[in-house]
Amino acid sequence: MEHEADTDDSASALRPLVTDVSARQYIRSVWARRDFAFALPFEELRTSHLDTFLGNIWHLGNPMFTAGVYYMIFGVFLGANKGIDNYIVWLIIGVFSYQLTSATILGGASSIASRQGLMRSFRFPRAIVPISSTIGKLLSYGFQLGVIAVAAFASGVAPSRRWLLLPAVLLVHTAFNLGGAFIAARLNDGFRDVQQLIPFVLRLAQYMSGVMFSIDRILGRKGWVDTLVLMNPMVSIIDFYRWMILGTPVRPGPAVLSVFLAGAVLVFGFRFFVAAEHRYGKP
Amino acid sequence: MNPLSVRVRDLHVEYEVFTERRAGLRQRMVTGKGSGRRVVHALKGVSFDVRKGDAVGVIGSNGSGKSTALLALAGLLPPTSGEILVAAEPKLLGVGAALIGGATGLRNIRLGCLALGMTSEELDDRIEEIVAFTELGEAIERPLKTYSSGMRARLHFAISTAVQPEILLIDEALAVGDRAFRQKSRERIENMLANAGTLMLVSHSMEEITRLCNRGIWIEKGVLRADGPVKDVIAEYTAASNATP
Numbered sequence: 001m002e003h004e005a006d007t008d009d010s011a012s013a014l015r016p017l018v019t020d021v022s023a024r025q026y027i028r029s030v031w032a033r034r035d036f037a038f039a040l041p042f043e044e045l046r047t048s049h050l051d052t053f054l055g056n057i058w059h060l061g062n063p064m065f066t067a068g069v070y071y072m073i074f075g076v077f078l079g080a081n082k083g084i085d086n087y088i089v090w091l092i093i094g095v096f097s098y099q100l101t102s103a104t105i106l107g108g109a110s111s112i113a114s115r116q117g118l119m120r121s122f123r124f125p126r127a128i129v130p131i132s133s134t135i136g137k138l139l140s141y142g143f144q145l146g147v148i149a150v151a152a153f154a155s156g157v158a159p160s161r162r163w164l165l166l167p168a169v170l171l172v173h174t175a176f177n178l179g180g181a182f183i184a185a186r187l188n189d190g191f192r193d194v195q196q197l198i199p200f201v202l203r204l205a206q207y208m209s210g211v212m213f214s215i216d217r218i219l220g221r222k223g224w225v226d227t228l229v230l231m232n233p234m235v236s237i238i239d240f241y242r243w244m245i246l247g248t249p250v251r252p253g254p255a256v257l258s259v260f261l262a263g264a265v266l267v268f269g270f271r272f273f274v275a276a277e278h279r280y281g282k283p
Numbered sequence: 284m285n286p287l288s289v290r291v292r293d294l295h296v297e298y299e300v301f302t303e304r305r306a307g308l309r310q311r312m313v314t315g316k317g318s319g320r321r322v323v324h325a326l327k328g329v330s331f332d333v334r335k336g337d338a339v340g341v342i343g344s345n346g347s348g349k350s351t352a353l354l355a356l357a358g359l360l361p362p363t364s365g366e367i368l369v370a371a372e373p374k375l376l377g378v379g380a381a382l383i384g385g386a387t388g389l390r391n392i393r394l395g396c397l398a399l400g401m402t403s404e405e406l407d408d409r410i411e412e413i414v415a416f417t418e419l420g421e422a423i424e425r426p427l428k429t430y431s432s433g434m435r436a437r438l439h440f441a442i443s444t445a446v447q448p449e450i451l452l453i454d455e456a457l458a459v460g461d462r463a464f465r466q467k468s469r470e471r472i473e474n475m476l477a478n479a480g481t482l483m484l485v486s487h488s489m490e491e492i493t494r495l496c497n498r499g500i501w502i503e504k505g506v507l508r509a510d511g512p513v514k515d516v517i518a519e520y521t522a523a524s525n526a527t528p
Contacts, residue, residue: 014368017358034396035406040383043394045520047385047426121377122398123358278361282298 041136059140082215093210108181109188119281174260182269209234235260289333294365295325325351327505337481340492343502371449384428395442
């Protein structure tokens with residue numbers, strides 16, 4: 001077909017529909033849609049449990065039952081509570097904060113597939129999808145932090161100035177989780193089987209993160225194994241929460257490293273996700 | 284001649300579908316590929332220009348690639364190759380638009396407008412006017428999943444045109460509306476065209492296309508068959524579809 005309009009002046013006023021944008025421009029476009037990124041999980045949360053009998057109570061019920069099961073197995077039967085003061089609070093801090101990480105990564109993995117309809121209807125930076133799913137998990141975590149605070153008070157823990165550091169700890173934790181969600185989202189979009197594998201990885205990592213029993217129990221075998229175990233940012237992140245609330249010690253080296261690793265996971269995850277931006281939403 | 288608003292050059296869209304169960308690992312290792320995997324070549328090198336003030340009716344039989352072309356133009360489906368140039372961000376109005384079914388119509392309007400890039404402040408100023416345009420009355424407080432297709436079309440049309448788009452793409456979304464809604468949406472579209480806007484309309488109603496469009500594009504099996512004044516293209520299309528029933 002001939003197009004005499006190829007020499008048309010007005011063609012120079014056109015721009016390509018799909019362009020490669022810099023990371024800075026991309027982040028700016030995500031920021032411009034921040035209200036959307038927040039509204040989406042809010043609406044989801046409002047409607048998700050409407051049809052179950054106890055409704056939104058399950059946002060609290062689920063992690064509390066999980067903590068109850070771990071208390072039975074690890075506290076009562078296996079004696080993992082020996083040498084740990086206030087084991088119940090110590091345990092729920094670990095369980096709730098680790099569950100936030102695993103729920104965020106799993107949610108990230110399924111987010112692109114479950115938002116297919118939305119992505120076929122509206123054009124927006126696709127990073128919004130895993131970001132809003134991460135915000136959704138943080139919203140329910142807010143209630144769980146309330147439960148931790150109540151349990152801490154009830155067991156005689158006095159409020160401390162350390163609690164003021166919560167935003168900083170949350171920031172590190174969320175950076176790590178969001179980075180993980182980005183990576184899982186892209187991997188799962190490429191190979192749908194990833195979603196089936198992630199729970200096993202997360203479960204193994206849970207036993208290596210000092211959630212139900214002290215990490216000391218798996219340390220002391222070989223020097224380099226110990227180093228690897230302590231490099232897991234979740235060990236330090238959970239230690240931060242316990243230090244804030246219970247005053248238990250934090251290992252300085254791994255703690256500093258975890259902050260850098262969390263940042264690195266976020267930066268890598270974001271770049272990894274955005275590199276496939278134009279692929280998400282294909283039928 | 285009016286300035287250009289859309290230029291499409293040699294647009295190809297391919298995607299993979301799995302027609303049957305995915306091949307098992309053993310089979311993949313033996314044959315090196317999955318059994319039920321097929322590549323659909325939905326658009327095979329389509330080129331056209333659209334100018335400001337143009338209203339283009341896109342016609343063709345089911346599965347010809349019309350909807351794929353609109354999705355690609357809206358930036359929602361990445362092209363395999365080819366070039367799409369635009370003067371502004373096109374907005375697509377389709378029947379299958381999905382938001383959150385469990386949330387009320389009102390909340391879905393908010394979400395949709397935010398998804399299109401409105402800020403909360405702008406939305407607070409505009410929301411009443413958008414809701415009024417839908418004329419959904421009390422149904423606006425009902426969950427979206429209880430809506431009929433016509434009610435959904437009203438909702439989505441109101442969202443997509445809340446900020447007057449420069450380039451509006453409509454995929455069959457008007458046909459499900461009732462008379463009053465079609466009248467209302469037509470007025471809004473004509474207003475947009477008078478302001479140097481551009482419309483591309485996929486429809487199987489030749490009457491609707493004749494009424495709204497000045498130009499026609501006929502796509503068949505992923506290839507552009509005709510492009511010209513709407514009456515001529517429709518005549519060509521009708522003759523061809525009568526010849527091969």
